[in-house]
Amino acid sequence: MDKQEIKNNITNANQWTRILYMLLFGVILYLVMMVLCVVVVVQVVFALLMGNPNSEIRRFSGDLVRYLREIAAFLTYTDETKPYPFQAWQSAESEGEIIDAEYETPASDPVSDDEAKPDTKSDV
16 A cells, blocks of 8 residues: 555545544444443343333333444444434334243242152052
8 A cells, every 4th residue: 555545545535424423423322322221220120020021121122232233333334324313213123023022031939740740649
């Protein structure tokens, strides 16, 4: 790479425009991460009090995770597409992902096979 190529790369307006967008999305990423922390705390409270996480918040969390992935892909030059608000919001439901899968809680006191069977032995 010669000096002229480096100079052309540095003075390329498209590169500087992308860097400005990257700074903007860096700030947005920071704000979205704060929202994610709040969502985590709220879901933990729901799980502790109700036994399961809230399905509406879980759906929102799926959208939030998708948005975080889009921002990270843009910031790391993995994807040239600018995330929302420069493109349409892509919810997890719009792509057919299943977020509302049944939440399974582990059994607190599993019953063994011996305890489940009634005592059928006689004292003969």
